[in-house]
Amino acid sequence: MLFVALELLVAAPAEALELPDAPSFATSRETITTASGLRVVLAPEPGAAQVTAQWLFDAGANDDDAAHAGLAHLVEHLAFGPLGGVDLPDYDARLGALGGSSDGWTDRERSGLGAMVPTVVPGAAAALVQLEADRWERLVIDAQGIEKQRRIVHQELAETLDLAHGPDRAWLDTLLWAGGEPWSRHPQSPPSEAATVEEAKAKWGHMRARAVLVFAGGFEIEPVRAAVMAAFAGEPVLAALPRGPGGGLGEPGCEPGAPAVRWRKGDVAEGALYVAWPVPGRGSGDRLALEAIARWMGGARVSVGEGCGELVVERRGGWWRIGEHAASIRRAVTGLGRQGIDAATLRRLQTAQLTDLARANGLLDLRARILGACALTPTIPGCLDREAEGWLALTVEDTRRAAARWLFPEASTTLAVMPPDTEFGPPIPGMRRWGGP
Structure with missing residues (x-):
């Protein structure tokens, strides 16, 4: 992106x-810190039909050195993998049982994971809290998962280029980030064939040390706060790895x-x-x-x-x-x-x-x-x-x-x-719909 x-x-x-006199967003919002050191933002929206959990990691593709290009994107995919030590280890199956959906993304300086469940499911918010806590503490990263997700990443990149604006966006990506490594490297680059389990685990630990979790949507703040504090009571997160080239330390x-x-x-x-x-x-x-x-x-x-x-x-x-x-x-x-x-x-x-x-x-x-x-x-x-x-x-x-x-x-x-009245405007002469020569 x-x-x-x-x-x-x-x-x-x-x-x-x-500030304008507009309806306020998440007026009862609050930020708490769990026993494991994780910051969690609670943002209830009364009447919303969904509850969403969004992870933001201050770590992305630019933290990967050239020898490990694509590792951040690979770990994003691995984050939807099996969970150890629980009765239902399949993350997607547990989310699907709640009627939910999920997504993930990797950018140059940040990455994220998201999940959303409808509030019509009884106990949806508490179940989502527990599911994300299990992912936080019990994610399984192994050689089988790495090989599976490596194939999916290759397929995903090919599908992206097949989209209507895929070539245009690839062109714009090349245009904007022409300054050499790591900026010129696409954040969804396929991972190295040599990526190891230990490297993937270290990257996941690095992401966890730079994480913020947001729960937003239709829930009452008191019970969700209690559920978060109880579910995220594990060991403190480890220190982050040193930032890679272009990773934002100036x-x-x-x-x-x-x-x-x-x-x-x-x-x-x-x-x-x-x-x-x-x-x-x-x-x-x-x-x-x-x-x-x-x-x-x-x-x-x-x-x-x-x-x-x-x-x-x-x-x-x-x-x-x-x-x-x-x-x-x-x-x-x-x-x-x-x-x-x-x-x-x-x-x-x-x-x-x-x-x-x-x-x-x-x-x-x-x-x-x-x-x-x-x-x-x-x-x-x-x-x-x-x-x-x-x-x-x-x-x-x-x-x-x-x-x-x-x-x-x-x-x-x-x-x-980006003025407030920005609109698409007419097609750009000499360019395909939104970009490209």
Whole structure:
């Protein structure tokens, strides 16, 4: 999945940056920490017809070095494997008995697992809690499972390319991530034939150490909280492995510092832009991105310091000061520049993908993912308590923009423009439907 990086949103007058008077999403939401050290977000939505469980892992394909490319995606598949020491070891069979469905995904910097069950099933929420706890503590990873899932991963990639927009998305993937390893490697790459049981187990442990779990939907918070605390009472999670190349720790000697986003609302002029910059320390940079921002902002002056410097964007009386590494915009933008892709073109490509995401996963699943992403990015001020609330309206249009802003770290590192009124627009001359020469 490819999403926006440096997100430039058209801002209304300064007053409009306050939260809108819209129905609040998950007003009784709370975050708890279990005995095993897992953070769990509970977000009941009274009257919802489903309960969803969404795992967010701050670990993805970029954590795999070249010799282990595809291991993250393989482990995502293995996470739906058999469970040890329980009466019903088949995860999918247990979920199916609840009338549920599941999915999983692997991106460059994050990965996730999801499950949804209807609330008409008695005890659905408690049963889903127990099922996810069994997966958390009792997942079986063995040579037979690795071989089976390796074949499925190969088949899945082939099917993806056979979809109507498969070649277009593959082209866009190559275009955006032209900066070399690990960015140019597809996150769903087939795993190495040499992947071992020990390596897969170590990767699963790494993912567990970087996990957040979200339960959202139609349930009462008190009994589900009790069920979570009882079910996830096992041994503490192990420490995460060192991050791989491009895994998000920033340049050597450059530690993430100040909050990722700061602005003075009183200085934001009507019709101006404000910059939402993501978690510090992710990716590599290119001056071309800054110049592209300046051009799109109508001649704004953009300057950046050296090393762990501070980016300053100024425009018509408003200014935005973002504490961030100088090397915080990925080499992807270089690829855009070489191909001559402008912001409007990329916006149309991006909008198509975000809309597909919202339609494919359903709004409840998608909002649960966003809440988990916010919990993984505490350096974004108010991500859960303030900023996210303003975007989590109960519509496809607003939810897809929330996904662009919060869900994937790489959604915050590829230059794109996503104003609130973005639509597909006409087909792009000289290109197939949403991409490709």
